[in-house]
Amino acid sequence: MAQRYYITTPIYYVNxxxxxxxxxxxxxxxxxxxxxxxxGYDVKFLTGTDEHGQKVEKAAETEGIAPQDFTNRVSQNFxxxxxxxxxxxxxxxxxxxxxxVRSCQAIWEKLRENGHIYLDKYAGWYxxxxxxxxxxxxxxxxxxxxxxxxxxxxxxSYFFDLSKWQEPLLAFYEANPGFIEPQTRRNEVLSFVxxxxxxxxxxxxxFKWGVPVPGDDDHIMYVWLDALTNYITAxxxxxxxxxEFEERWPADLHMVGKDILRFHAVYWPAFLMGAGIAPPxxxxxxxxxxxxxxxxxxxxxxxxxxxxxIDQFGLDxxxxxxxxxxxxxxxxxxxxxxxxxxxxxxxxNDLGNLSQRVLSMIAKNCGGLVPSPGxxxxxxxxxxxxxxxxxxxxxxxxxxxxxxxxxxxIWEVVSLANRYVDDQAPWALRKTDPPxxxxxxxxxAEVIRHLATLVQPVVPDSxxxxxxxxxxxxxxxxFTHLTAEHRLTPGSALPKPTPIFPRHVEEHVxxxxxxx
Ligand code: MSP
Numbered sequence: 001m002a003q004r005y006y007i008t009t010p011i012y013y014v015n016x017x018x019x020x021x022x023x024x025x026x027x028x029x030x031x032x033x034x035x036x037x038x039x040g041y042d043v044k045f046l047t048g049t050d051e052h053g054q055k056v057e058k059a060a061e062t063e064g065i066a067p068q069d070f071t072n073r074v075s076q077n078f079x080x081x082x083x084x085x086x087x088x089x090x091x092x093x094x095x096x097x098x099x100x101v102r103s104c105q106a107i108w109e110k111l112r113e114n115g116h117i118y119l120d121k122y123a124g125w126y127x128x129x130x131x132x133x134x135x136x137x138x139x140x141x142x143x144x145x146x147x148x149x150x151x152x153x154x155x156x157s158y159f160f161d162l163s164k165w166q167e168p169l170l171a172f173y174e175a176n177p178g179f180i181e182p183q184t185r186r187n188e189v190l191s192f193v194x195x196x197x198x199x200x201x202x203x204x205x206x207f208k209w210g211v212p213v214p215g216d217d218d219h220i221m222y223v224w225l226d227a228l229t230n231y232i233t234a235x236x237x238x239x240x241x242x243x244e245f246e247e248r249w250p251a252d253l254h255m256v257g258k259d260i261l262r263f264h265a266v267y268w269p270a271f272l273m274g275a276g277i278a279p280p281x282x283x284x285x286x287x288x289x290x291x292x293x294x295x296x297x298x299x300x301x302x303x304x305x306x307x308x309x310i311d312q313f314g315l316d317x318x319x320x321x322x323x324x325x326x327x328x329x330x331x332x333x334x335x336x337x338x339x340x341x342x343x344x345x346x347x348x349n350d351l352g353n354l355s356q357r358v359l360s361m362i363a364k365n366c367g368g369l370v371p372s373p374g375x376x377x378x379x380x381x382x383x384x385x386x387x388x389x390x391x392x393x394x395x396x397x398x399x400x401x402x403x404x405x406x407x408x409x410i411w412e413v414v415s416l417a418n419r420y421v422d423d424q425a426p427w428a429l430r431k432t433d434p435p436x437x438x439x440x441x442x443x444x445a446e447v448i449r450h451l452a453t454l455v456q457p458v459v460p461d462s463x464x465x466x467x468x469x470x471x472x473x474x475x476x477x478x479f480t481h482l483t484a485e486h487r488l489t490p491g492s493a494l495p496k497p498t499p500i501f502p503r504h505v506e507e508h509v510x511x512x513x514x515x516x
Contacts, residue, residue, distance in 0.1 A: 002042040006251045007033055010260060011050040011093065011230050014074035015059040018081045019303035020289055020334065021257065021296060024322055028286060028403070029255045030087045031323060034457035035398045037088075038478045044248055046234045047082075048093030049075040053223030054128045057209035067209045071096060084307055086315060086460055093234050095211075095226055104211040104221055104229050106238035110275040111160065122157035122201040125150040131223050133201055146259070158203040158219060165270040166197050172269060178282060180265050181401065182329040185258060185285045189265045200267065228268045232277065240277070251280040255401075261285040284401050287331035304334060313504060316459035317343040323403040323458055343504045347459075350414045351451065352501030357421065358444040359469055359497035365430055370445060370471070371438035372490040380443045383420050384484075386413050387450040391482045394454055403458075410454055417447050445470060446488055453482055465500050 009026045012018065026047055033045035050056075051071040060070035075094055082089055093100060111117045125134040129148035144150050170193055173179060173186070180186035203219035204210070210220030229237070235248040256264050261283065269279035291302045309318050321342045326332025362371060376384065390413055397406035421444065429437035452466035456477065467477055471494050476486065 002040055004247055004252075005033075005036040005041040005043045006235065006248045007036075007043070007045050007253045007255065008231050008234075008251055009047040009089075010254075010256050011048040011095065011227055012078050013053075013055060014049050014051050014071045014078070015055050016298065017074070017303075018078050018306065019296065020291075020306055020309070020322075022078070023081060023085055023306040024289060025255055025257055025286065026081070026087050026089075027085065027319060027322055028328065028401070029253075030085070030089075031319075031403060031457040032253065032255070032398065032401070033088055033090075034460065035395075038453075038456060039395065040478065040480065044091065044235070045089050046091045046093060046231070047078075047087070047089045048091075048230060048234075049078050049095065050223070050227045050230075051075065051094055051096045052210040052220075052226050053131050054204070054207050054209070055131055055223075057207055058128065060209075068096065081306065084310065084315075085319070091234050093230050095230060100226075100230060100233045101211050103233035103237045104226050105214045107229050107232070107271065107275050108221060108225075109214055110238075111271065114274055114276065116161045116164075116274040117158050117202065118161070120157060120159050121155070122159075123154045124152075124201075126153040127151075135198070153206070155205045156218075157201040157205070158213060158216075159199040160202045160225075160271065160274070162197045162200040162267070162270055165273065166193055168273060169193050169197075169266065169270060172273075172279065176281075179279075180261070181282065181284045185261055185329075189261065192262065193266060197266070224263050224267060225271060228263065228271065231268075231280070232272075237277075250278045252282065253401075254280050254283045256283060256285055258285040258287060284329075286329055286401075287326065289326075290331070290333045292335050293333055309339075313339060313343055314502070316462045317347055317501075317504075320347060320407075320459055324407045326404070328401055328403045340504045340506075343501075346411060347462075347501040348503040350411060350418065351455075352499060354414060354418050354421070354444075355448050355452075355466055355469070356497060356499050358441060358448060359494070361426055362441050362445065362494065363497055365426075365434075366438060366441060368494050368496070370488045370490050370492045370494060371442040373439040373442035374435050376439065376443070379420065379423070380439065383413075383416055383447055384443060386416060387447045388482070388484060390450055390454055391479055398457075407458065410451060413447065414451060417444060417451075420444070420447075442488070442490065449488060450482055453477055453479065462500050469495055469497050469500075471495065 007029050009029045012022050029045060033043050037043045056071060057067055060067040063070060079092055127134060127144040127148040127150045130144055130146055134144050134150055138145055173190060180189055202222040202225050203213050204222060205218050210223060211226050213219035213221055231251055232249060236242040236245040239245060254264050264283045272279050290296060291304055294300060294302055296303050321339050325338055325342060390410060393409045394406045424440045426437045426440045449470050449472060452463045456463040471492055
């Protein structure tokens with residue numbers, strides 16, 4: 001029976017069109033999901049949209065349309081991003097769906113039954129942009145610590161007894177040291193919780209766009225309690241006896257941006273424990289992208305549109321860049337220059353050139369068939385050994401969400417292979433020692449098979465084309481085939497090779513070229 005892997009993105013607010021930050025979170029989940037599928041896991045990859053709350057209600061109001069019509073439209077933009085970015089999500093949840101409303105009301109009832117919810121009055125600061133409550137002491141210059149404006153709210157409210165969860169949470173973090181990653185973020189959460197927790201307002205009465213509190217229609221549920229619950233809705237909650245819930249929950253990984261870690265690493269496990277449900281296994285908080293050194297913001301109008309980037313650079317180059325350029329977990333800066341340089345050096349020059357030169361030599365000199373090797377020399381054994389060892393190393397990095405390290409490791413073998421081509425000089429062997437030339441080209445083709453198989457999660461289309469060119473059957477592309485027993489079969493026919501990773505050509509350079 002295959003092991004299961006359940007991974008989630010945050011659900012996206014529908015007050016905005018998708019930008020590079022959203023695409024980044026989902027991309028990280030997509031490569032993780034693809035890696036696990038190729039590694040034999042039965043994966044569920046969930047994404048979706050967060051459609052309730054004051055922020056969305058206000059955005060709809062500004063446009064003068066009903067919130068449901070508004071969310072239908074904007075949610076579709078996020079759904080359209082999936083095929084555009086080649087995201088392999090298995091489910092797309094919307095918090096306005098019946099399955100979710102039912103699930104929210106059920107967790108609420110459970111929390112109330114278990115004595116964790118009580119009615120009182122909230123008086124304090126609220127930021128609509130963050131959909132978060134702030135204590136007076138947290139404000140910085142009259143604003144939320146995130147810089148978002150706050151407003152004074154005074155209304156009847158249900159509270160969740162978060163203050164009682166300090167000790168259980170600390171014990172949980174202690175028992176599960178990998179629950180929050182990276183470790184620096186874990187330390188921040190630990191010190192926040194150690195500083196003491198206040199009961200949390202979990203309902204609002206001053207607007208209507210949300211899930212009604214069961215038994216008290218004047219209140220709607222706090223949007224974060226509603227939103228976080230999506231992760232269990234999608235695996236069948238409140239039906240906790242269902243096969244799906246039993247098989248999938250707790251989730252293996254909630255991927256989130258650093259800005260929403262507290263909701264996932266503090267509130268969410270407390271809600272779950274309060275409802276008698278196991279917390280997720282892991283929450284990973286990634287960093288934020290800036291654009292040419294500037295914070296990305298609606299007011300600056302400098303959001304990067306992923307569709308435009310794809311148009312300009314090609315999908316796989318964009319996917320590769322986002323995961324390779326910045327150590328995962330750190331903040332990073334997007335710049336055109338860096339994008340061009342990654343595309344040209346890592347993809348076109350290193351991997352693309354390797355596969356193109358080897359495959360065209362095979363096409364020309366081996367009759368378009370997988371070459372027939374003789375005995376392997378020490379140099380051959382070394383490079384084949386490096387290729388065979390890559391899976392284990394890559395897997396360890398993926399399991400730590402160190403995507404940049406996995407790519408680094410793979411590209412080290414790309415460089416080795418390029419050096420091996422130069423050292424072995426198969427073009428010279430063609431005249432002096434044709435059988436040796438066949439061996440060298442065979443070794444290279446086999447190394448390229450490993451590389452192409454391993455880069456599938458990150459550059460799925462290009463990797464598929466590389467594997468097509470090596471005539472690797474679709475059912476032979478998973479990671480069980482990355483062993484010496486599954487080497488390429490000498491003599492099998494190969495299609496005519498075509499370049500896979502084009503160099504980036506600046507548009508204005510082309511124009512200049514044309515005019516002269
Ligand atoms: N709706 C909440 C999440 C609820 S999950 C139960 C929310 N939505 S969001 O649309 O504002 O943000 C979703 C994700 O996009 C977050 O993980 C956030 O970190 C990420 N990003 C938004 N801008 C970003 C960058 N500039 N860079 C990287 N990621 C960023 O929060």
